[in-house]
Every structure is written in structure tokens, then in C-alpha cells.
Amino acid sequence: MSGVVDRRGERERRSPPAVVARCAGGSGVRELLAGLEEEGVPVRLASGTPTGGAATSPADSGEAATAVELAHAAARASPLDVGVGIDVEGRVCVHHAKRPADRPVVTTDATRARWCGHNAARLVVGLPLKEPPEQLEETWPQH
Amino acid sequence: MTLLVGVDIGNSTTEACLAECGPDGPRYLGGALTSTSGVKGTADNVPGVVKVVQEALSAAGRDQHELAAVLVNEATPVISGLAMETITETVITESTMIGHNPDTPAGAGLGTGTTVAFAELGACAPGERVICVAGAGVDFEDAAAGIAAARDRGVEVTGAVVQADDANLIVNRLPTPIPVVDEVTLVEKVPLGMPAAVEVAEPGRTVRTLSNSYGIATLFDLDPDQTRLVAPVARALVGNRSAVVVRTPSGDVADRRIPAGTLTLIGEHARLPVGVDAGAEEIMATLRRVTPLADATGEAGTHVGGMLATVRDAMAETLSDTGGEQDAAIQDVLAVDTFVPQRVTGALAGEFALENAVALAAMVRTSRAPMEALAGQLRSALDVDVHVGGVEADMAVLGALTTPGTRRPLAVLDLGGGSTDAALATGDGEVHSVHLAGAGDLVTKLIDSELGLDNRDVAEDIKKNPLAKAESFFHVRMEDGTARFFDEPLPAEAFARVVVLGEGGMRPVPTRHPLEKVRRVRRSAKHKVFVVNALRALERVAPGGNLREIGFVVVLGGSALDFEIPDMIAEAVAAAGVVCGTGNVRGSEGPRNAVATGLVDEHAGRTR
Incomplete structure (x- = not known):
């Protein structure tokens, strides 16, 4: 099959530096992007399968990919080495391409998607991670 | 040949020195160290002493039955x-300023106007200059839309104060940016309907107008007396990237002494x-x-x-x-x-x-500690002779003299946890000693409070270890600029933080201060306590207060193991032409074990 060239990889390399987010579920996506925007770090949304559809992984055929798998695939695709994954169950994970696949930076649920966005951005700019928003969550129901 | 063990019960550690005494003087077999049980000088010390004696014996391969006597020193009767x-105290009566430093304020410049709640923005008349105050639960898109709509109607919204971490999100959605200060936790306490100013500086800069008393005076048209009252506000805002000042009629920030x-x-x-x-x-x-x-x-x-x-x-x-x-x-x-x-x-x-x-x-x-009671209990616990004798300072000097390269007149500086002690042994064998307040514990306390840690363990770690900054998940940069790489990824909590590499592994320092600042605090605390006390102590023991008469200074005690204190002291006394260095008791023990060694040495000297 000579002559057929897959240029998707090349296009990815040429794309401007950005954190990559792979979201299988819809919950928390808006908050996640808001966190990144507030910190001023660009982000690119990609499809919610671990390998971006280029090849099918074993996990893809059977059950849906976990947030950790999505995040790690996203981090490896990101020119900034930082990726975020949201799975269908609403788990959110922030990963760095240079970390072992099974040891993400943070894993949490969609209620803290905003916090994950902030932290993904902070990994890029080299700032300490934000404190978990425990106190905020407690005060929300009162309003 | 008699087998002896000298035991030094200190405030924090109990040390032992095991030796065999023959006609040719003592032959040292080794030492041991454990933490002191109970308060120094009380019968609670017995378990610690028993433990350290047994450790010294087993390390040398000797049996407890061979032991002829245990020598215990007269504890220094001082407590610190x-x-x-x-x-000084800064008090804000009726909230007039917000001077915190959110990580991400947005917009740039200075906005002035009357404070208006976000919900009331629609009721503002065109031409009015306002500062929008958005409380909890206002979404950034709604906030941006509301502000943009008000500006379209001609209301001059010149700035905003918001509770959530939303400043950039709001500004990015406005047709023209305005300064926005976010993460104001108690936003509901911001007085409404009052003249206010919001200032945000460009990244990398700090506020110029609100940190200047006359800047505030110009904005709010203040007379000289009122300007005097806002001076502490301006002072408190110096160095911030963003600030809000609200002028309330009876508001006041007092800088109280x-x-x-x-x-x-x-x-x-x-x-x-x-x-x-x-x-x-x-x-x-x-x-x-x-x-x-x-x-x-x-x-x-x-x-x-x-x-x-x-x-x-x-x-x-x-x-x-x-x-x-x-x-x-x-x-x-x-x-x-x-x-x-x-x-x-x-x-x-x-x-x-x-x-x-x-x-x-x-x-x-204090009056003499009840050492005899302790000795009695030790006697029954170990079933050997226990001798109490020897002033701690005299014993420390004898132990220090086993450091290679020393001779009388020799001064000992014992840097402990609670006190800094010095003793001078003149050529004729007389020992003159002083005990001064302030030592390692005070250094820890200064580091703890100046960095606002409120955690004694972290402060202790900072005191004892060099700092580093985690620059990636795999390497840290030490405070001297060298890099250190790790095979295992560092924990996420350590990322981009100042860390100490202590004995218990890496520990992030919970502070926003840069590494340089933490280092400065650590070194200045050590200087303010140990260098000041070392000079004070040596001047007190030196003949005629003249350091040049001393000759040799041997630094001993737990704090002598510190990685920079001995150097700081050596530098400070170098001008007087004194040989100063960390002790190396018996040529092998470093600054430890001096008193225990001195006890054995003195006992051997007496029996010979």
C-alpha cells in the first residue's frame, strides 16, 4: 500500500502547543476547559477513544476506556506532555506523558473537573497544584 | 584492666562511651546513642541509660558482668x-481593603466607581461609574454577559470583584477588558454603594496607585488627615499584583503598636x-x-x-x-x-x-538535680557501681581535648537544643563556663513563625536539611543549583514546590514563598541565634573578654552536626585569629560523645 501516507501524526506535531483533553462523557467538560482558560493555557479537545481512532486498542472493542487511559493517551498526544481524560462514568484524570501509565497526577470525579483544569494548566506552567476544593464543595449546598 | 562506661544524659539524647582502663590509660572500645527517656536529671532517665549501656556493650561484644562501673555526670542545672x-498589629475596622494576591487576576489598569452587586447592575443609570461585585453562584458566562450588557447601555463598569476563581474567564468574554480581582472569599462583606477602586497590574508588575498613599488620596479626594489614616492600607498593598480599596465613611485600617x-x-x-x-x-x-x-x-x-x-x-x-x-x-x-x-x-x-x-x-x-536518686535506681537496674561525678562543662572540655589537633587553652562551644554553653580550659587546668539562653529550639521556632508554617516538624526539617525545588516529576534543583534526578516519579503534591530532602525522604514545604526566601529565613534564624550566642559565650569565658586569648574553639553538641552552623561560627570568629572547628571526639565520634568520653578520661586519670 505504498503511496498512502497517514498524515494525522504530522498534523498533530504541527499543531500549536496545547493540553489535550479526551472526553468520553459530557459532564464536567465545560468546567474543565474553564479551569485551563482561567490559568491561560491553551487546550485542544480530542475524541474520547484512547488512541484517537487511529488504531483500536483491546479496551476499545470491549468495555469503554477509563479516565486514566484516556488521560495518558491525551498526554502522549499533547506537545506539552499534559493530558486530561473524562470517561463515560464522569471520572476525571490529569496525566503527564513522562509518568508511568498507571500513576496519574490526579484522579477525581466530574464535580472537581474545574480543579483538574487548573491543575493540568499548572503542570504546564510549573506552578504548584491547587488545594483541593473541599471547603467550597461543603459551602455550595447552602446557597 | 577495668571495663567502664561513661554516660551523658542530655536534654534530648543519652550517650555512652565504653572503655577499658589499664595502667597506660583508657582504651576506648566504642560508644552508643539513644534518645533520653523523661526529663533530664530525673529517675525517668533510667530506661534510656540502661538501653544505651547495653547497646555500647553489645556493639563491643562485651558482657554486662564484665562492667566495673557506670559513670554519670552532674547534669547542668539549667532549664530554658x-x-x-x-x-505590631494591623486591624481593619469596617472592611476597606482587599489586598490579597490571587494567582490569576485579569485585565490590567485601574477602575474606579461605586460598588454595585451583580444583580443590581441592570438598575444602574447610563453614565454611572460602577465596580461590579459578583458573589457566590454567579457563573462566569452570566457575569460577562451582564457586565457587557450594562456597558452597552452606557453604564461605565470599570472593574469587578468576584468570589470564584473566574477573573480571566470573565475578561476573556468582554468586548474590552476591565480589571477583575477574583478569589475574594468573603465577597458578601464588601460594602455596597461605596466609592471603590480596583487595580490589577500587568503580569510581573505590582500595583502602583493603590500602594501609594497619595494615589489613594487622589482617587478618593482625601484631606491630609484622612490620608494619614489610609497610609497603612497603602503599605499593606505594597508588592501585590492586584488590590481593591473601598472607601467607607467610618472605615479605618489601624496600624496599631x-x-x-x-x-x-x-x-x-x-x-x-x-x-x-x-x-x-x-x-x-x-x-x-x-x-x-x-x-x-x-x-x-x-x-x-x-x-x-x-x-x-x-x-x-x-x-x-x-x-x-x-x-x-x-x-x-x-x-x-x-x-x-x-x-x-x-x-x-x-x-x-x-x-x-x-x-x-x-x-x-535550678538547684542541683536529684542525681543521687537516679544513681540509686541505676545501680539496682544494672547491678553495677554507679558514680556520679564531674561537672558537665569540665567533662566536655576533657572530651573535646581528645579531638586531634587541639590543646589548652581550649574553649568548648556546646550548641544544644535549649541552651548554648561555653567552657574555657586555661593552661593551668581551670575551667570557666557559662550557659546562655537560646539554641536549636529557638531557631526552629523562628523558622516556623517567620514562614507561617505552624508545623514544628516541617520547621525542624527545614532547619536540618538543604532545600530543593521540584522542577519536573523526575528532578529537583538543589538550593546551590545542582540538579538531582529520580527514577521514581515524584508525588504530585511536590510538583513545582519547595521541598526538603530529609532523612524521611522528600517533604514538600507548605508555603508560597520562593526557595530563596525560605533559605534566607533559615540562615538568618541560625545567625540570629547561634552566631550571636557563640560570640556572646566566648566573650564571657575569654580572659578579659578577649577572643584572641582562646586559641582553640571546639564546637560540640547536636547543632554542631548542622550543615551550616559550624561554618557560620567559624567565619564569625575567624577575625580573632582563633582556630575554630567542629569537634571530632576520640578522632572518630564527631561532635558527639564528648561528655561521656570526658567522664571515662577523668575517672581513668584519677585511678592512675
Whole structure:
């Protein structure tokens, strides 16, 4: 099959530096992007399968990919080495391409998607991670 | 040949030195170290002593039956205590300023107008200059849409104060940017309908107008008396990237000087009062004039009175364990100037202000510790002869003299946890010693309070170890610029933080201060306590107060193991032409084990 060239990889390399987010579920996506925007770090949304559809992984055929798998695939695709994954169950994970696949930076649920966005951005700019928003969550129901 | 063990019971560690004594003098077989059980000089020490003796014996492969005697020193009868009080205070009555530093304020420039709640924006008349205040639960898209709509109607929304971390999100959605300060936790307390100003500086810069008293005076049209009142506001905002000032009719930020009181230093010949707010330097100068100190008292009902009461209470507690009525006359004080970050009273975003404070270490001479009772219990626990003898300072000098390259006249500097002790052995064998307040514990306390850690363990780690910054998940940069790589990824909590690499592994320092600042605090705390005390102690023991007469200075004690304190002291005394260095007892023990070794040495000398 000579002559057929897959240029998707090349296009990815040429794309401007950005954190990559792979979201299988819809919950928390808006908050996640808001966190990144507030910190001023660009982000690119990609499809919610671990390998971006280029090849099918074993996990893809059977059950849906976990947030950790999505995040790690996203981090490896990101020119900034930082990726975020949201799975269908609403788990959110922030990963760095240079970390072992099974040891993400943070894993949490969609209620803290905003916090994950902030932290993904902070990994890029080299700032300490934000404190978990425990106190905020407690005060929300009162309003 | 007799087998002897010398045991030194210190405030924090108990050390042993095992030796075989023959006609040719002692032959050292080894030593051991364990933590002291109970308060030094009490019967609670027995388990620690038993443990250390057994450890020394088993390390040398000897049996307890071979042991001829245990030698215990006369404990130094001093106890020290610490207290710290702020002498300035920033109080905001009726909220007038928000001077916190959110990580991501947005927009740039200065906005002025009347504060209006976000919900009331629609009711504002065109042409009105307003500052929008958005509380909890206002979404950034709604906020941006509301502000944009108001501006379309001609309402001049010149700035905004919001509760959530939303500043950039709002500004990015506005047709023209306005300064927005976010993460104001108590936004509902911002007074509405009052003239206010919001300032955000460009990244990398700090606010210019609101940190300038005349800038605030210009904005709010203040007279000279009112300007005087807002000066503390301006001062508190210096160095911030963003700030909000709200002018309330009765609002006031007071920069109060707390009546710190007068410390009266009673010497043997003179009695001099000194105001604590005059600072540490003045207190120490007064102390030099009354030396030797017989006692010190603080003015009742003031901070210094409270400080000395705290010190005395702490000491009384320790003394109650040793039994008997004690006369707690203060024999030495060390005053140190320091800063304490304190939560500003009445602040809206959890702001801190650096307040001046004075730390005071005091030391009390106690009557003799009940060593005989301890010796009796030791005798039955170990089933050997126990001799109590030897003044601690004399023993330390004898131990220090086993350091290669030393001879009399020799001075010993014992840098401990509670006190700094010095002893000088002149050529004719006479030993002159002093005990000064202030040592390792005070350094830890200064680091803890100046960095606002409120965690003694972290402060202790910072004191003992070099700092590093985690630059990636796999490497840290040490404070001297060298990099260190790790095979295992670092924990996420450590990322981009200042960390200490202690014995227990890596520990992130919970602070926003840059590495440089933490390092500066650490070094200045050590300087303010140990270098000052080393010079004070050596001057007191040196003949005629002349350091040049000393010759050799051997630094001993737990703090002599520190990675920079001995160097700082050596540098400070180098000018006097003194040979100064960390001791190496018996050529192998470093600055440890001097007293235990001295006990054996002295005993061997007597029996020969």
C-alpha cells in the first residue's frame, strides 16, 4: 500500500502547543476547559477513544476506556506532555506523558473537573497544584 | 584492666562511651546513642541509660558482668524557655481593603466607581461609574454577559470583584477588558454603594496607585488627615499584583503598636529597664550593661509580662518533675527580632500582614538535680557501681581535648537544643563556663513563625536539611543549583514546590514563598541565634573578654552536626585569629560523645 501516507501524526506535531483533553462523557467538560482558560493555557479537545481512532486498542472493542487511559493517551498526544481524560462514568484524570501509565497526577470525579483544569494548566506552567476544593464543595449546598 | 562506661544524659539524647582502663590509660572500645527517656536529671532517665549501656556493650561484644562501673555526670542545672509576641498589629475596622494576591487576576489598569452587586447592575443609570461585585453562584458566562450588557447601555463598569476563581474567564468574554480581582472569599462583606477602586497590574508588575498613599488620596479626594489614616492600607498593598480599596465613611485600617511593655533586667550591680518595642538589639545592649544578670522581670499586664510568665510556667512544669520548691531566677535572656505573618483582623480574602515580633529565650538556673536518686535506681537496674561525678562543662572540655589537633587553652562551644554553653580550659587546668539562653529550639521556632508554617516538624526539617525545588516529576534543583534526578516519579503534591530532602525522604514545604526566601529565613534564624550566642559565650569565658586569648574553639553538641552552623561560627570568629572547628571526639565520634568520653578520661586519670 505504498503511496498512502497517514498524515494525522504530522498534523498533530504541527499543531500549536496545547493540553489535550479526551472526553468520553459530557459532564464536567465545560468546567474543565474553564479551569485551563482561567490559568491561560491553551487546550485542544480530542475524541474520547484512547488512541484517537487511529488504531483500536483491546479496551476499545470491549468495555469503554477509563479516565486514566484516556488521560495518558491525551498526554502522549499533547506537545506539552499534559493530558486530561473524562470517561463515560464522569471520572476525571490529569496525566503527564513522562509518568508511568498507571500513576496519574490526579484522579477525581466530574464535580472537581474545574480543579483538574487548573491543575493540568499548572503542570504546564510549573506552578504548584491547587488545594483541593473541599471547603467550597461543603459551602455550595447552602446557597 | 577495668571495663567502664561513661554516660551523658542530655536534654534530648543519652550517650555512652565504653572503655577499658589499664595502667597506660583508657582504651576506648566504642560508644552508643539513644534518645533520653523523661526529663533530664530525673529517675525517668533510667530506661534510656540502661538501653544505651547495653547497646555500647553489645556493639563491643562485651558482657554486662564484665562492667566495673557506670559513670554519670552532674547534669547542668539549667532549664530554658521560649516565648514570642507580636508588637505590631494591623486591624481593619469596617472592611476597606482587599489586598490579597490571587494567582490569576485579569485585565490590567485601574477602575474606579461605586460598588454595585451583580444583580443590581441592570438598575444602574447610563453614565454611572460602577465596580461590579459578583458573589457566590454567579457563573462566569452570566457575569460577562451582564457586565457587557450594562456597558452597552452606557453604564461605565470599570472593574469587578468576584468570589470564584473566574477573573480571566470573565475578561476573556468582554468586548474590552476591565480589571477583575477574583478569589475574594468573603465577597458578601464588601460594602455596597461605596466609592471603590480596583487595580490589577500587568503580569510581573505590582500595583502602583493603590500602594501609594497619595494615589489613594487622589482617587478618593482625601484631606491630609484622612490620608494619614489610609497610609497603612497603602503599605499593606505594597508588592501585590492586584488590590481593591473601598472607601467607607467610618472605615479605618489601624496600624496599631501593641504596648509591649518594659523588661527590667536586674544585674548584680545595676537594674535597668528596657522597652521591648525598642527591639532585640537594644535589649541585648542593656543586658551587656547589667551583666551578670541576677533576674529579669516583665511589666505586669503587658506582653513582656505575659512572655516571662509563659517562660516561667513552662519551666515550673519541668521543675515540678524534679521535685521541691525552686527559685526560678532568670540567669540569661536572648532577644531576637522577628516577623510573624498574621491574619489581618477584618480582612475579606484571608490576607496576611507581616507583623514585627520579638522572640525571647530565657534560662533559669535550678538547684542541683536529684542525681543521687537516679544513681540509686541505676545501680539496682544494672547491678553495677554507679558514680556520679564531674561537672558537665569540665567533662566536655576533657572530651573535646581528645579531638586531634587541639590543646589548652581550649574553649568548648556546646550548641544544644535549649541552651548554648561555653567552657574555657586555661593552661593551668581551670575551667570557666557559662550557659546562655537560646539554641536549636529557638531557631526552629523562628523558622516556623517567620514562614507561617505552624508545623514544628516541617520547621525542624527545614532547619536540618538543604532545600530543593521540584522542577519536573523526575528532578529537583538543589538550593546551590545542582540538579538531582529520580527514577521514581515524584508525588504530585511536590510538583513545582519547595521541598526538603530529609532523612524521611522528600517533604514538600507548605508555603508560597520562593526557595530563596525560605533559605534566607533559615540562615538568618541560625545567625540570629547561634552566631550571636557563640560570640556572646566566648566573650564571657575569654580572659578579659578577649577572643584572641582562646586559641582553640571546639564546637560540640547536636547543632554542631548542622550543615551550616559550624561554618557560620567559624567565619564569625575567624577575625580573632582563633582556630575554630567542629569537634571530632576520640578522632572518630564527631561532635558527639564528648561528655561521656570526658567522664571515662577523668575517672581513668584519677585511678592512675
